[in-house]
Amino acid sequence: xxxPKHVGVIGAGECSNTTYQxxxxxxxxxxxxxxxxxCGGLGxxxxxxxxxxxxxxxxxxxxLPGLEKHSANPYVKIPLPTGLGEGRNLxxxxxxxxxxxxxxGYGTLSEIALSxxxxxxxxxxxxxxxxxxxxxxxxxxxxxxLIEEYGR
Amino acid sequence: xxxPKHVGVIGAGECSNTTYQxxxxxxxxxxxxxxxxxCGGLGxxxxxxxxxxxxxxxxxxxxLPGLEKHSANPYVKIPLPTGLGEGRNLxxxxxxxxxxxxxxGYGTLSEIALSxxxxxxxxxxxxxxxxxxxxxxxxxxxxxxLIEEYGR
Amino acid sequence: xxxPKHVGVIGAGECSNTTYQxxxxxxxxxxxxxxxxxCGGLGxxxxxxxxxxxxxxxxxxxxLPGLEKHSANPYVKIPLPTGLGEGRNLxxxxxxxxxxxxxxGYGTLSEIALSxxxxxxxxxxxxxxxxxxxxxxxxxxxxxxLIEEYGR
Amino acid sequence: xxxPKHVGVIGAGECSNTTYQxxxxxxxxxxxxxxxxxCGGLGxxxxxxxxxxxxxxxxxxxxLPGLEKHSANPYVKIPLPTGLGEGRNLxxxxxxxxxxxxxxGYGTLSEIALSxxxxxxxxxxxxxxxxxxxxxxxxxxxxxxLIEEYGR
Numbered sequence: 001x002x003x004p005k006h007v008g009v010i011g012a013g014e015c016s017n018t019t020y021q022x023x024x025x026x027x028x029x030x031x032x033x034x035x036x037x038x039c040g041g042l043g044x045x046x047x048x049x050x051x052x053x054x055x056x057x058x059x060x061x062x063x064l065p066g067l068e069k070h071s072a073n074p075y076v077k078i079p080l081p082t083g084l085g086e087g088r089n090l091x092x093x094x095x096x097x098x099x100x101x102x103x104x105g106y107g108t109l110s111e112i113a114l115s116x117x118x119x120x121x122x123x124x125x126x127x128x129x130x131x132x133x134x135x136x137x138x139x140x141x142x143x144x145x146l147i148e149e150y151g152r
Numbered sequence: 153x154x155x156p157k158h159v160g161v162i163g164a165g166e167c168s169n170t171t172y173q174x175x176x177x178x179x180x181x182x183x184x185x186x187x188x189x190x191c192g193g194l195g196x197x198x199x200x201x202x203x204x205x206x207x208x209x210x211x212x213x214x215x216l217p218g219l220e221k222h223s224a225n226p227y228v229k230i231p232l233p234t235g236l237g238e239g240r241n242l243x244x245x246x247x248x249x250x251x252x253x254x255x256x257g258y259g260t261l262s263e264i265a266l267s268x269x270x271x272x273x274x275x276x277x278x279x280x281x282x283x284x285x286x287x288x289x290x291x292x293x294x295x296x297x298l299i300e301e302y303g304r
Numbered sequence: 305x306x307x308p309k310h311v312g313v314i315g316a317g318e319c320s321n322t323t324y325q326x327x328x329x330x331x332x333x334x335x336x337x338x339x340x341x342x343c344g345g346l347g348x349x350x351x352x353x354x355x356x357x358x359x360x361x362x363x364x365x366x367x368l369p370g371l372e373k374h375s376a377n378p379y380v381k382i383p384l385p386t387g388l389g390e391g392r393n394l395x396x397x398x399x400x401x402x403x404x405x406x407x408x409g410y411g412t413l414s415e416i417a418l419s420x421x422x423x424x425x426x427x428x429x430x431x432x433x434x435x436x437x438x439x440x441x442x443x444x445x446x447x448x449x450l451i452e453e454y455g456r
Numbered sequence: 457x458x459x460p461k462h463v464g465v466i467g468a469g470e471c472s473n474t475t476y477q478x479x480x481x482x483x484x485x486x487x488x489x490x491x492x493x494x495c496g497g498l499g500x501x502x503x504x505x506x507x508x509x510x511x512x513x514x515x516x517x518x519x520l521p522g523l524e525k526h527s528a529n530p531y532v533k534i535p536l537p538t539g540l541g542e543g544r545n546l547x548x549x550x551x552x553x554x555x556x557x558x559x560x561g562y563g564t565l566s567e568i569a570l571s572x573x574x575x576x577x578x579x580x581x582x583x584x585x586x587x588x589x590x591x592x593x594x595x596x597x598x599x600x601x602l603i604e605e606y607g608r
Contacts, residue, residue, distance in 0.1 A: 001222075001226050069158065069249075080213070084387075084388055085387050086546060087387070105573070110573060113562045113563070117561070235540075236539075236543060266390055269390055307525060340534065373459060374457075384517070
């Protein structure tokens with residue numbers, strides 16, 4: 001049985017309009033491919049990516065830090081409350097085959113590190129710089145090409 | 153924004169044909185209602201319920217103990233590896249609004265207890281007996297009626 | 305290198321004076337043996353057991369549901385905040401070689417079930433009845449004798 | 457009730473002799489202060505720090521990724537198996553009031569990030585460079601002085 005790729009998109013819960021649009025563009029391409037988008041379910045980059053993916057008809061999963069599914073952004077189709085706080089960051093990583101990091105703060109950095117520690121590929125878009133192991137790209141299209149190559 | 157109910161179905165990874173069919177019947181009704189089925193993603197009761205739900209065109213989520221999404225049964229549409237072992241039992245509970253327990257062993261008992269501890273309704277179908285707090289029913293239809301009443 | 309046994313004592317955060325004293329008696333015997341007491345760090349049975357163990361000069365570990373080490377009862381020498389809520393129940397089990405259950409509610413039942421699921425011996429003292437797998441005893445001394453036999 | 461500080465020491469499970477000795481020196485100072493050392497319980501920096509602390513008569517806690525307390529290094533007095541794999545990294549952070557990072561790989565980076573995300577002070581000794589929020593020091597003595605200031 002073949003299963004669609006799970007693409008984690010990680011980034012901060014608040015971001016600029018430009019970053020939001022970048023996340024939405026990436027999400028849209030992920031949705032068009034038929035891949036499943038996994039994210040932390042909240043605002044900012046997570047919302048942009050989920051929105052884009054949903055707009056392309058794709059599936060969106062939000063792994064939430066709190067206990068309330070209603071805290072998910074409206075583009076998350078499957079909101080999963082965990083009540084683990086930052087403990088959910090590891091779950092975003094474990095549920096993903098490959099991750100794309102966009103901008104982001106310390107929470108995002110923890111997800112990058114946990115991904116690299118567990119040998120998951122991490123693609124970086126205008127994110128934490130100079131971290132060995134991240135494959136830096138300059139736009140969503142390039143990210144999509146890289147994702148395509150993983151897990152063949 | 154209104155969101156569909158999340159119904160957790162808990163039960164052992166191996167079960168008799170009768171129990172499998174019971175789980176499948178319940179899953180089918182859950183799918184027909186448009187609710188989201190949450191389970192532990194493996195065999196037995198989890199597979200029966202996911203299968204029935206998928207056969208009714210419903211959405212099925214499997215929160216897995218291991219690291220491999222391919223360990224999910226084929227009726228799980230969204231397989232989520234956690235790598236937490238029995239730690240995923242709590243996540244099945246937290247991701248659900250209401251739970252139905254079918255037959256089951258110690259893992260199921262832990263999920264019943266965690267649900268009742270966190271004030272989630274638990275409906276019991278031929279499961280652990282004499283546990284105060286479980287609402288025992290005798291068939292899937294009765295379970296569906298009870299689920300309907302929760303979270304109004 | 306030989307390491308002392310880790311004995312988990314599980315039970316509710318509120319209890320009668322009689323149950324508190326029973327827990328304290330058990331804790332005292334655990335401390336006298338030089339074993340390490342593991343508990344959930346809060347009141348009731350957890351406090352009674354930690355108190356008894358500390359009074360015998362023993363080591364006491366409290367694995368806490370919240371984020372604050374100051375929420376531990378004063379007899380816990382090593383308070384460990386987890387911020388995982390009921391998620392810490394599994395950690396009490398995993399940190400213990402053998403568990404003793406005293407009285408208790410749903411949280412305790414989840415710990416009993418997780419212990420039996422993961423093949424840890426569970427000794428029961430005036431606790432959840434009729435659960436196959438629990439070894440029921442009638443006083444702390446009998447519990448101590450059983451603990452002695454495990455892990456030889 | 458006043459409780460001793462919990463100092464987390466984070467770093468890789470394998471390290472050079474120089475780094476091991478640095479960790480041991482730091483651990484020794486932590487033990488002399490009467491603080492509790494929290495670490496991941498394995499080799500390398502974790503062992504060096506636990507060894508130094510134990511040599512000064514201090515208390516050492518090891519929060520382990522696996523299920524076996526015997527996987528802890530011999531200087532860990534309280535070994536706590538979690539079975540959560542990298543999920544234990546968050547627990548090291550949550551159990552600590554302040555953390556010192558020595559050298560380290562991706563696992564250490566995840567702990568740095570989770571600490572900063574949850575507003576725990578992080579002191580850096582020859583560790584991941586150029587991360588805003590880390591307070592870089594050049595030797596154990598300087599680290600001790602900073603720890604002293606926290607939580608007054």
